[in-house]
Amino acid sequence: MNNRVMGYYCRLLCVVLLGSLIGTTCRAQQEGGVVYRDYTRREAVLLDSLKRGNVMSLFKGINELKKQVLEVKESAPVNVKLRREERRKLLPEEIIERRRESVLTVNKYLRAMAGPEMVTDWATAVVLSEDGICVTNYHVFGELLDAGVKLNPRDSVMFVAAENGRVYPIMEVLSFNRAADMAFFRIDTRGDVLVPMPVGRDLPIGSDVHLLSNPEGYPYTYTRGIVSRTVTLNPEDPFANRMEMTADFAKGSSGGPIMDDRGNMVAMVSCIRAIYYSHQPPYYLQMNVKLTVPVSAFRRLIEG
Template sequence: MKYKLFTYVAVLIGITAVAQAKPLPAVVDDSEIIKSLSNGLGDLIDKGNVPTSKKLASQLDKKTCKIDLPTVSSEKPRNIYDKCADSVVAIASVYKCNKCTEWHNSGAATGWILTADGVMVSNYHVFGGKDVSGFGIRTRDGRVAPVVEILAASKRDDVVIFRVEGKGFIPMALGPDARVGEELHIIAHPDSRFYTYTSGRVSRYYRKRMPAKDGEGPAIMAVTAEFARGSSGGPVMDVNGNVVGMVASTQSIYYPPKKKTDKQGPFQMVIRNCVPVSAIRALVEKPGA
């Protein structure tokens, strides 16, 4: 009896030790990320190391770029977040008001790393139409780097490929086109809630409606995974961690109002629009081609 009791206690102690030894998940400090990105980018601008938004805007007409792309992964990771989160960055621009000397953040969006030498991807609308002192990124581990060049862009497909200063980044591979119904994963920064993970499936591909004068609209990948403002530019990944799309926009559907005096009827659902990976590939040429 004593032997059985000793064995039972030993097993409990072993289980407790294993449970205590398991590290806690990393806790995201949203305020610290915003502060370090704003201050870090502001310091770089003060040193004269950051191109202005006007200079970058003049490069948005570049159609393609030549890049050595990472190899596609065929192995399913144990945890998709652990594998891919370090390849997701926060993008921000800063400005100074006329009331103080501090740098202010004009809002954060999402981007992701395409090559180890600083080539990254986000939405065209993140960069287009802004008059700010400069753009920069912050990696998950706190590294801040300025955006120094636009390599290729498509306003129609809402894609921009850009380069930041530095090397040694952790890239993500471009995967194959995802089929309707396939599982997918997103890591993004909705409303400055940094490194938020959601999952879902591809719900359909459709052609965006455009005015007749603008011709055929771009192909859109609709998904069921949730995201919100600030998620723009976030990578949409397959089960192996390859990028199969990119977060772009949302559209809310409301039932028609019953009364003419009502602005809108009851809310029904949100359509979540993403850029398909084929639109990103279209901006990349293989070196030597």
């Protein structure tokens, strides 16, 4: 075989191997420095990741996880050393490129019963430490934290995943606060060193904000806006403070990080309250008020 033919087969083998590698994560193309990622097969890729190499044996079943969660005390201190906040202002595209590794999807594996086995994207979470401490909303774990809620028999495991398809078991919930709609939890990093997001400070009205979250069916979506209002839902409870903003989010964005112009996390998505023109049909939706939890609530529970 001459060198030319051998070179052809070597290049072909490289293409096949690269295609196989990309197929296990998030398929992507690049055009002029812009990356086009294929998210259409994401849930199938995550299901494949769970079943490859007996990975599921690492995971706690959702019933076992619920037993652990019900023993957690509300507002228990969390021992985590936060990443130092960044000082240099960044362009929006720099913020997203540098922080996307710190944003995870919260997912469920549903066993085959009434329907086929599948993985669903559930919410968003943020990495706070290299060794796997993360934060999301209280309501994301609501069915686990409420002893009176019965689990869906199809629910088998709850886990998180990175954008590249790497899956991580949720090992335990560390703390939570209902009023702040937040919950800290720990994942098994499976030997990986995670990239924590730097944590900043609360922002005043008029400040620019940037959000990277996972609206249902549209993972890793970026929106931006400003802080529109700062309010308290209960003047006697500092955990009830909220930052309202104009950046869009939707179902699945729960737990998503709101960042300042330096890429520091300054708040976390909580909920939407709709304002209608009428309380009777036709309702005529006029405005959605987006409520978020400021990071001052996180700092009240963090030791480190």
